Amino acid sequence: MALAPNNAALRHRLIAPNSTAGSGDAAATGGLPSVSARPPVVGIAHLAVSLGIVLATDKYLKQAFVAASIKFPSALFGMFCIFSVLLVLDTVAPALAKAFMDFFEPATLFIQRWLPLFYVPSLVVLPLAVRDVPAASGLKICLITFGGWFASLAVAGYTALTVRKIVKTELIAAEPMGKPSAFATLEFWAWGAVFVASFATAFVNPTALGTTARTCLPFMLASTVLGYMVGSGLPSGIKKLLHPIICCALSANLSAVAYGYLSGSGIDAALGDYLTKVPSNPGAGDVLMGFLGSVILSFAFSMFKQRKLVKRHAAEIFTSIAIASTFSLYSTAILGRLIGLEPTLTISILPRCITVALALSIVSFFEGANTSLTAAVVVLTGLIGANFVQAAMDKLGLNDPIARGIGTASSAHGLGTAALSAKEPEALPFCAIAYALTGIFGSLICSSPAVRQSLVFIAG
Structure with missing residues (x-):
């Protein structure tokens, strides 16, 4: 039985047409079906309610875990609960499970559409985060990041190939993956108007909304969003050099520079207002990062949708992710020790291959970690993967869609x-599954005191 069938043939077999993605005026409702399917007002209200419930659930869980002094990631617990509820409903009342999924689909598509923005704040304030990091240490971190990404990709990909040869499970059709809509011209004009009006307001009266952070929030948020929209619309050749995330980070930084210069407050003050990390005085970056918990909750829906695929290819998926996640954490600690990187910096970059939302939860288990550096290294790892993963897998001979999907998500x-x-697209379902499970597995093993102590010991 062939283990690595032709990708073009698999694309026809595995990917069903997406009948709703990117249609009509869905851009105005965060990825909802077109106007022909539902009135715009109803679609917007559906999005607001479903997304509001997700955000409220994340906030409630955070508060409950803090009150109970529980260090385990609250959003991850919530994700397990949602997934369990869906499984139970699917067993006793499948129609109810489908209705549950359909109700929250606008929220999950919204999160998917804007996901890169939730990573950006760490890049925007990177100049402040790395100010005290010596240049030599910075070079070591870059070496670990790039070399570690390639090593993690190889370990995950070859593990998947090895297990595939053992189990010889034939690929089956995956559930179609919904795609968020493209950006509409109206959205550009709306965010542009917000930027101009709020920038002028902040320049005239820096405390118009009570504090400088709140007053700067609208135009800094608008500049970040506009940068992402522009970056997303660039030709694919340019995107290889200027990824949309870099584009929106540069846009936010340029806005901070302009405001700092014109207002006389300086770039440091402007960046400090962008990400305050003070709930009572949030900046634009705090608003964006406030969605990270919701990203984790949304994993429950994507995993449930591909539950049949997960069950059929459980051996390949779980074995590869367990080995790759463990390898990533311990290889980072070992490399940091070998090349003489400061232990606190090594600890800060341990979850380099795990999505930001869970990477920040993981480093919170350790004392003295630089969370801004953590997030920046995670984003850098993703950017490296986005630009080089296909060429690297071709060189490594990773031609099987399962190996390519798991290898990509486990490393980037x-x-x-x-x-x-x-x-x-034939690798997309496995990417989505591995993307969620890599962070989940990494969080679970790092919640063990024995694992944390061993990582700290190795890092020095």
Whole structure:
């Protein structure tokens, strides 16, 4: 039985047409079906209610876990609960499970559409985060990041291939993956108007909304969103050099520079207002990162949708992810020790291959970690994967869609997944599954005190 069938043939077999993605005026409702399917007002209300419930659930779980002094990621617990509820409903009342999925689909598509923005704040404030990091240490971190990404890709990909040869499970059709809509011209004009009006307001009266952070929030948020929209619309050749995430980070930084110069407050103050990490005085970056918990909750829906695929290929998926996640954490600690990187910096970059939302939860288990550096290294790893993962897998001989999907997501999380799915939709379901499970497995093993102590010991 062939283990690595032709990709073009698999694309026809595995990917069903998506009848709703990117249609009509869905851009105005965050990825909802077109106007012909539902009135715009109803679609917007559906999005607002479903997304509001997800955000409220994440906030409630955070507060409950803090009150109970529980260090385990609250969003991850919520994700397990949602997934369990869906499984139970699917067993006793399948129609109710489908209705549950359909109700939250606008929220999950919204999160998917804007996902890269939730990673951006760490890049925007990177100048502040790395100010105290010596240049030599910075070079070591870059070496670990690039070399570690390639090693993790190889380990995950070859593990998947090895297990595939053992189990010899034939690929089956995956559930169609919904795609968010493209950006509409109206959205550009709306966000542009927000930027101009709020920038002028902040310049005239820096405390018009009570604090400088709140006053700067609208135009800094608008500049970030506009940068992402522009970056997303660039030709594919330019995107290889200027990824949409870099584009929106540069846009936000330029806005901070302009405001700091014109207002006389300086770039440091402007960046400090962008990400305050103070709930009572949020900046634009705090608003964006406030969605990270919702990203984790949304994993429950994507995993449930592909539950049949997960069950059929459980051996390949879970074995590869377990080995690759463990390898990524421990290889990072070992490399940091070997090349003499400071232990606190090594600990900060341990979850380099795990999505930002869970990477930040993981480093919160350790004392003295630089969370801004953590997020920046995670994004850098994703950018490396987005640009080089296909060429690297071709060189490594990873031609099987399962190996390519798992290898990409296990080494470069969401950004690598997005880059691969654009050209290899047959690997997308495995990317989506591995993207979620890699972070989940990493969080679970790092919640063990024995694992944390061993990583700290190795890092020095």
